[in-house]
Amino acid sequence: MDTLSKAKLAMDTVIRIKVVPGHHRLLQEAEERINRAFMVFRSIEQACSRFDVNSELMRACRETGRPVPISPRLFEPLKFALAMAEVTDGAFDPTVGLAQEELGFNRHYLTGETARSTADRLASFRDIVLNERDRTLFLRTPLVIDLGAVAKGFAIDLAASELKDFAGFMIDAGGDLYAGGLNERGELWQVGIRHPIYKHSCLQTLDISNQSICTSGGYERKSPLMKGVHHIIDPKSRRSPNEWISCSIIAPFAMMADAFSTAAFLMNAENGERLIEQAGISGIMMSSNFRIVNVGGI
Known part of the structure; x- marks a missing residue:
């Protein structure tokens, strides 16, 4: 069975996508859908990157004490990260961004620019308030949110939704992956x-x-x-x-x-x-x- 494979750089890793269209006439559509899947990774990176001072996330982190409207592509992974923080009683905490900056994890993989933030070292996930109805983010104190443990997975899931109609597909984002349907051998x-x-x-x-x-x-x-x-x-x-x-x-x-x-x-x-x-x-x-x-x- 025919397959189509492409790879691109995004989110500090190589994204590899392989599609089993299931029918020869779907090859062209497969290429279009793969390109749309790559665009998903770029859009999530623009929304959720801690390493880009101009990302939606970092712009929102510079606003304290007032509700800030945020897009679904930032709201949803942040909501999941906060739920994980609650379940683990703070063992998992998306406000670890400042600590990561201070330990040298602050260099953008493409530009080489470094992010340096001023924030409350005692901040925790409990200082983040999400309003589901208005889709706003409210920070009680200055802090740096890191979504490195959810954003790539969120991007993979959205990319998978672009490819779900094909007989099979594999999305591999630096070893984190989703496999849908069956491979080219029907297995x-x-x-x-x-x-x-x-x-x-x-x-x-x-x-x-x-x-x-x-x-x-x-x-x-x-x-x-x-x-x-x-x-x-x-x-x-x-x-x-x-x-x-x-x-x-x-x-x-x-x-x-x-x-x-x-x-x-x-x-x-x-x-x-x-x-x-x-x-x-x-x-x-x-x-x-x-x-x-x-x-x-x-």
Whole structure:
């Protein structure tokens, strides 16, 4: 069966999209839909990037003490991030942006420009108020919101909606992915989860359809300013947790898999595993002593 594949750079990673149209006459439409899917990633980046001082997110973060109207492409991932913060009692907290800036995670991947913000170091997710009716954001104190644990998953889900009518498709955004339908052989998509230590090996291989797999780990993005710190930062200690090396989540939606992989990584083993099981999803985690833990029926 014919397939169509394209790749573009967005959101600090290479986005790869593969479509199985299901019929030769749908090839042209597949290309148009793939281009629309890439446009989704650009629009979410423009709305949610912490690294662009002109993004909708960073413009809103400069407004304190008054309600600011925001677009659905910022409102929805922020709403989900705040719900995760509530569920985890602040272990997952989107106001960790200032701590990330201070640890050197503030350089734009395209321009090289660095973001430097003035904010309240004691701010938490409880200082953010979203008004569902008016779709406004209200900040009680100056803070920096980081949506790195939800925005890419949200973009993947919106891009998947552009491709859902085809026989099959795969969206891979730097290892975070969604597989829809069946592959070109009419089979489930076979997906390998990268081993966090041996980068050319797989930790585990899964056959999936209409599911997402997202991974959080501290083995790639290291702080240029502090040894032993990576980009996943505990909002309370302002340091990186070290109980897990990687945490991969399998879920029906990419934003869910994205957020839960980060949340479980930030929590201790007992709480992280409970979080995954209570959500009815699955996880594959590697502990700091290289033990592989399967959660939720994998």
